[in-house]
Amino acid sequence: MMAEFCGNPAVEAGEVLMPRKRKFDRSRICVKCKINPGNLVIRHSVYCKGCFTPLIFTKFHQALEPYINHVSVGPRRGALKPSGALLIGFSGGLGSSVLLDLVYQRYCANVGSDNLKGGREHPRKNKVWQKIYVCYVEVSDIFPETSDRTAQIREAIARYDGFELIPVRIQDAFDRTWWERVSGGAAPDLAGLPFDLGGGDSEPVAALQTHIRALPTPTAILSTLSTLTRLLLLYTAYSVSASHIVLGTSLTSLSISLISSISQGGGFVVPQAIQEEWFPQFVQRTIGDTSWNGEVRLVRPLRDVGMKECTAWVWWHQLLVVGKQRIPVPKQTIGDLTKNFIIGLERDYPSTVSTIAKTVGKLAPRGDSRVRCVLCELPTQQFVQRWKSRTSIRSFTDDASSMDTATSSLPHYLCYSCHTTLTSKSARSTATLNLHSSNSAPALNLPMWAATRLALELGSEQSVGPGAPANEIWETKKLDDGGMKSLVGEFLLENE
Amino acid sequence: MAPKSCALCQNSKAILRRPKTGQHICKHCFFTVFETEVHNTIIQAHLFKPGDRVAIGASGGKDSTVLAYVMKTLNDRYQYGLNLFLLSVDEGITGYRDDSLETVKRNQEQYDMPLKIVSYEELYGWTMDRVVSAIGKKNNCTFCGVFRRQALDRGASGLGVDQIVTGHNADDIAETVLMNIMRGDIGRLGRCTAICTQGEDMIRRSKPFKYAYEKEIVMYAYFKKLDYFSTECIYSPDAYRGHARAFLKDLEAARPSAIIDIIHSGEAFELKEEVRATQKSQQTCKRCGYMSSNDLCKACSLLESLERGMSTAITDKGRRKLEAQGLTPDNMRTIPYFHPSSSVDAEAES
Ligand SMILES: [Zn+2]
Ligand SMILES: [Zn+2]
Ligand SMILES: [Zn+2]
Ligand SMILES: [Zn+2]
Numbered sequence: 001m002m003a004e005f006c007g008n009p010a011v012e013a014g015e016v017l018m019p020r021k022r023k024f025d026r027s028r029i030c031v032k033c034k035i036n037p038g039n040l041v042i043r044h045s046v047y048c049k050g051c052f053t054p055l056i057f058t059k060f061h062q063a064l065e066p067y068i069n070h071v072s073v074g075p076r077r078g079a080l081k082p083s084g085a086l087l088i089g090f091s092g093g094l095g096s097s098v099l100l101d102l103v104y105q106r107y108c109a110n111v112g113s114d115n116l117k118g119g120r121e122h123p124r125k126n127k128v129w130q131k132i133y134v135c136y137v138e139v140s141d142i143f144p145e146t147s148d149r150t151a152q153i154r155e156a157i158a159r160y161d162g163f164e165l166i167p168v169r170i171q172d173a174f175d176r177t178w179w180e181r182v183s184g185g186a187a188p189d190l191a192g193l194p195f196d197l198g199g200g201d202s203e204p205v206a207a208l209q210t211h212i213r214a215l216p217t218p219t220a221i222l223s224t225l226s227t228l229t230r231l232l233l234l235y236t237a238y239s240v241s242a243s244h245i246v247l248g249t250s251l252t253s254l255s256i257s258l259i260s261s262i263s264q265g266g267g268f269v270v271p272q273a274i275q276e277e278w279f280p281q282f283v284q285r286t287i288g289d290t291s292w293n294g295e296v297r298l299v300r301p302l303r304d305v306g307m308k309e310c311t312a313w314v315w316w317h318q319l320l321v322v323g324k325q326r327i328p329v330p331k332q333t334i335g336d337l338t339k340n341f342i343i344g345l346e347r348d349y350p351s352t353v354s355t356i357a358k359t360v361g362k363l364a365p366r367g368d369s370r371v372r373c374v375l376c377e378l379p380t381q382q383f384v385q386r387w388k389s390r391t392s393i394r395s396f397t398d399d400a401s402s403m404d405t406a407t408s409s410l411p412h413y414l415c416y417s418c419h420t421t422l423t424s425k426s427a428r429s430t431a432t433l434n435l436h437s438s439n440s441a442p443a444l445n446l447p448m449w450a451a452t453r454l455a456l457e458l459g460s461e462q463s464v465g466p467g468a469p470a471n472e473i474w475e476t477k478k479l480d481d482g483g484m485k486s487l488v489g490e491f492l493l494e495n496e
Numbered sequence: 497m498a499p500k501s502c503a504l505c506q507n508s509k510a511i512l513r514r515p516k517t518g519q520h521i522c523k524h525c526f527f528t529v530f531e532t533e534v535h536n537t538i539i540q541a542h543l544f545k546p547g548d549r550v551a552i553g554a555s556g557g558k559d560s561t562v563l564a565y566v567m568k569t570l571n572d573r574y575q576y577g578l579n580l581f582l583l584s585v586d587e588g589i590t591g592y593r594d595d596s597l598e599t600v601k602r603n604q605e606q607y608d609m610p611l612k613i614v615s616y617e618e619l620y621g622w623t624m625d626r627v628v629s630a631i632g633k634k635n636n637c638t639f640c641g642v643f644r645r646q647a648l649d650r651g652a653s654g655l656g657v658d659q660i661v662t663g664h665n666a667d668d669i670a671e672t673v674l675m676n677i678m679r680g681d682i683g684r685l686g687r688c689t690a691i692c693t694q695g696e697d698m699i700r701r702s703k704p705f706k707y708a709y710e711k712e713i714v715m716y717a718y719f720k721k722l723d724y725f726s727t728e729c730i731y732s733p734d735a736y737r738g739h740a741r742a743f744l745k746d747l748e749a750a751r752p753s754a755i756i757d758i759i760h761s762g763e764a765f766e767l768k769e770e771v772r773a774t775q776k777s778q779q780t781c782k783r784c785g786y787m788s789s790n791d792l793c794k795a796c797s798l799l800e801s802l803e804r805g806m807s808t809a810i811t812d813k814g815r816r817k818l819e820a821q822g823l824t825p826d827n828m829r830t831i832p833y834f835h836p837s838s839s840v841d842a843e844a845e846s
Binding site: 217219258259261262263264265266267268270271332333334337338341344345349352355356358359360362363364365366381387390391392393394395396416417420424425426427491492493 | 518754
């Protein structure tokens with residue numbers, strides 16, 4: 001139709017055109033002090049080294065401090081009084097190294113010293129955070145190709161006074177003793193569930209490896225690891241009475257993860273990806289209650305600071321960066337593709353990353369967001385399965401209307417993204433997961449929080465969902481090309 | 497490996513891998529799921545009611561050729577009770593439209609549907625060839641897009657139809673979701689996943705192929721032996737959009753569900769209430785009566801800038817300034833006033 005005329009189908013009236021990169025700003029003099037020669041170009045402006053440090057500081061505390069008090073008291077805020085401790089999620093990467101430094105400089109260095117500008121309200125005048133934890137999640141037990149970096153991380157943190165390290169291992173998510181510790185309750189009995197949660201793998205490493213092996217794509221592996229990491233941090237924060245988690249997500253990484261999440265069906269939760277309010281499933285909350293009941297607020301104080309500025313901070317403040325662990329999965333995950341794409345785009349259109357974050361900041365989930373996914377504990381929509389089966393028919397026997405009410409099957413409790421992660425295949429996928437019934441392998445191990453919630457929701461209800469999807473074997477034949485056939489050839493199994 | 501049987505009917509031999517789901521299925525089941533998904537889309541969104549007059553935006557390309565075929569098929573099979581028309585736009589690009597308009601004319605005979613062709617020349621006094629020779633190859637997609645949108649509405653109005661269906665497919669929509677986020681186009685982001693759009697005076701438009709993968713549309717045309725023209729725009733496309741499209745293809749290769757997943761994302765969010773409140777409301781163009789968010793609609797602004805020899809759309813402010821200086825081109829060409837749903841000339845050329 002009109003579409004392929006322009007190769008440009010959705011061209012409509014007067015679209016926004018992205019500004020192209022301008023080589024230089026009007027002058028090479030710092031835009032702030034207007035005296036010193038500039039050292040660094042941030043988007044379209046030049047800054048000198050002297051003005052750069054306070055600039056980053058300002059961006060940092062403006063993105064964090066309005067959210068420190070449990071109930072915000074308006075723009076003219078009083079003293080900063082967090083309800084609990086602070087937990088810094090630390091990966092060893094660029095952003096989290098800068099974050100660690102900024103938190104230290106603002107809240108720890110020279111606390112109580114009298115010669116501070118800013119008067120009574122300066123955060124260093126009175127100690128804002130009574131306790132600051134740093135939590136690091138180690139993944140090396142799952143991937144034999146990687147090495148344990150906990151010692152290096154410990155060293156990096158020891159360079160700052162007053163931070164306490166909490167080392168966590170990714171398989172803790174499948175560990176009953178860890179769960180009993182952070183949740184303060186007994187782990188559930190899973191025997192009564194209508195589907196197999198892989199009780200056989202009681203050893204956490206094996207349980208997580210089984211879970212990962214069952215995932216259909218490298219994309220699914222990475223997004224699973226990031227979900228597990230996020231929840232390990234949240235439950236750890238809860239267990240040490242932290243009211244806040246800060247992550248060193250830079251503006252650049254934030255925009256990448258937003259686009260990546262949207263590409264994985266996470267549109268409902270991207271508005272919360274910038275900042276999240278979380279509470280454990282076992283905390284009872286009453287509407288209108290403004291007191292703190294152990295909720296954790298996840299904040300990204302570097303969300304206005306680009307990757308380039310982080311690099312400059314590290315360089316000018318001579319920080320040592322341990323580096324982020326590389327997860328050994330095949331390339332071409334959605335996360336990787338998005339990263340390459342956004343970073344490439346940013347070179348030609350320097351406002352891309354800030355535009356993405358700003359745009360998503362103007363969004364809200366459509367509809368009721370009170371129900372949470374058992375796996376990622378983020379809000380989920382209703383009727384997700386019905387939507388999927390209507391738009392992509394995978395079976396002639398599924399009754400779409402009964403799908404969302406089949407409460408005995410796992411998909412009922414999953415958000416769109418988690419369901420996609422567990423089931424959506426690539427052309428190369430061999431893993432097949434059965435989310436419906438207990439009578440076919442491989443079983444799906446679930447992290448402790450998910451298993452606990454399912455056990456609560458389902459009790460001892462015994463029923464089995466719809467039948468297993470057919471096992472698929474990959475088969476293609478080379479086709480003679482030419483004409484239209486070459487366009488569809490890659491999908492034809494053999495000559496007609 | 498032994499030949500597999502179809503994952504859907506379990507009877508016939510699987511001969512293709514379905515691009516959207518990766519399932520190995522037979523040809524018959526492919527037709528069934530493709531058509532049923534379009535039918536589901538139509539039913540779920542309550543797109544039509546019996547007796548509706550519906551114009552199919554037809555270009556002779558793959559999307560609209562398949563759309564015309566599928567619309568006819570579903571209208572017969574499920575008794576929608578629709579009166580279907582073909583509506584084409586002639587942009588005036590030498591060597592491009594002649595061939596594809598032939599395809600549309602053949603469809604007119606095959607499907608026995610009345611056809612109407614609206615040309616830029618006749619409506620705006622400018623063919624795309626002339627636009628390009630005036631402004632160069634930059635930005636001309638903007639001109640073309642704006643002109644086409646209004647041309648379709650006016651053509652549809654001439655046919656007296658209740659709505660226009662266009663062949664926008666899932667790839668187009670997913671790409672638009674990404675583009676609008678990356679460019680911060682809030683207004684468009686709020687409505688780009690809507691299956692159906694309708695401004696105040698505009699004719700309702702919908703996209704029955706909203707969830708149909710481009711690859712499956714091509715596959716459908718191939719198995720049904722529908723012929724179409726696949727012509728790339730000969731004028732330079734928007735580079736930014738080109739990047740977005742390439743990125744989408746990479747995502748699809750990594751995980752085929754990515755396209756539908758992005759559409760799902762786009763449907764799952766909305767603008768915050770406080771942001772929505774700041775959105776401009778639609779009014780009508782002071783010059784031609786078409787819907788607009790400024791004094792003049794996009795087409796009138798573009799047309800005026802063409803007439804003034806400028807290469808981008810003129811703003812309200814810029815125009816007032818020029819008018820204050822008495823600088824209005826003599827005999828400036830304007831678009832005829834738009835009278836929505838005027839059924840006077842509802843006779844289709846056939
Ligand atoms: Zn300076
Ligand atoms: Zn989830
Ligand atoms: Zn079949
Ligand atoms: Zn107008």
